[in-house]
Amino acid sequence: MGIIGTGYAARSRAEALRKDGQVEIVAVVGRSPERSATFAAEFGAVAYFDWSSLFREQRLDLVFVSTINRDHGAIARAALEAGIHTVVEYPLALSLAEARSLVQLAAERRLLLHVEHIELLSGIHLLLRRELEGLGKLFAVRYITLTATHPAPDRWTYWPELFGFPLMGAVSRIHRLVDLLGKVERVSCQLRYDGPDLPQRYSSCYCTAQLSFANGLLAVLTYGKGDSLWCSQRLLEFHGQRGGLLINGEEAMLLRAGSAHPLETGSRHGLFEQDTRMVLDHLRQGRALYINTENMLHALAVAEAAERSAQTQQVVHVQDEIPT
Structure with missing residues (x-):
């Protein structure tokens, strides 16, 4: 195995692979030589500072x-062309x-x-799949x-x-809605950046999109971060004819006429x-993975449509197919 990255996701992968006991982490690639060397030493691997060198010098099964x-x-x-099975944190590409x-x-x-x-895979998403039909x-x-965040981090x-x-960078939000609600037909989006180092770096962003689904449903998706925001919020609301669902952080509530019932969301720990375990089981035993490739690509198409809408200030139709 090879790991490209030394942040939270990379460390979570490395710890999961070490627990498996049947795989070997042979190489780690990071942007910081010091962090790469420390990370690699902890997991008994060789530190590289250039991923192209890794693919030339190591024979990997999986990266x-x-x-x-x-x-x-x-x-x-590069990994696929070298014949290596590949796992990528979202987004697959920009x-x-x-x-x-x-x-x-x-x-x-x-x-x-x-x-x-x-x-x-989260308890919240499994809850939504289970409860939405009842609305x-x-x-x-x-x-x-x-x-x-005050001040905005230098990341x-x-x-x-x-x-x-x-x-696009936060496409998991779109992917979640597509998985639950189906395909999006049209997008209207607005974006604002703020900060003294624009256009190279922003200290705040605020992006909001109106998604029109093929089934007629309308969703508003908002993503923002930085030091011009003063209230952190993670909120997901579904309003239906027979009730509603409110996800506020890690708390969930089923809403009916005149009543509200708390629901168990489970923990995000260990996802x-x-x-990682599902990937290894797929390669060893052929077990199915949980990602629908068509939905993953459609989420990227929606994000791309949102970007065009923000640039043109027009409603943009989602195009799944690439023009030839």
């Missing part, structure tokens, strides 16, 4: 890509065309290309993720070139380990 979003597509392509090309390449080479979306015909959905996630358009 986990847990680095900056901008590089996901290029690294995944463009739909590149993502589709990678899916096609993996199919041609008969290699695994798995894009992590651990939110779909009857859905009327409206609201999904808000705001993170207030790559605040650089548009590295993170991507906010709803990266669960995803």
Whole structure:
């Protein structure tokens, strides 16, 4: 195994692989030589500072890509062309065309290309799948993720070139809604950046999109972070003819006329380990994974449509297919 990245996701992968006991982490690649050396030494691996060197010098069965979003597509392509099964943290790429090309390449080479979306494994998502039908015909959905930070951290996630358009870098929100509600037909989106270092780096962003689903449902999706925000919020609301669901942080409530019933959401702990274990079980025993590739690509198409809408201030129709 190889791991590209030294952050939280990469460490979660490494710890899960070490628990497995039947795999060997042979190489770690990071952007910081010091962090890479420390990380590699902890897991008995060799530290590299260039992922292309890793693919030339090591014969890997599987690589986990847990680095900056901008590089996901290029690294995944190089790994697949080297004959390596590949796991990528979302997003697979910062463009739909590149993502589709990678899916096609993996199919041609008969290699695994798995894009992590651990939110779909969470207790909250399983609760939503279980309870939504009881709400009857859905009327409206609201999904808000705001993170207030003072001061804004000096991290790559605040650089548009590295993170991507906010709803592309945070495409898991779209993927969750697509998994639950089906395909999106039209998007209207607005985006605002703030900060003294624009356009290279922002200290705050606020992005809100109105998603029109094929089934007629309307959803409002909001994502923001930084030091111009003063209230962190994680809120997900579903309003239906027979009731509603409110997810506020890690708390869930089923709403009926005149009553509110708390629901158990479970813990988010261990989701990266669960995803890693499922990947290994898939490669060893052929067990199914949880990601629907079509939905993953559709979520990227919605994010790309949102970016075009923010640029043009027009309603944009979602195009799943790449023009030839």
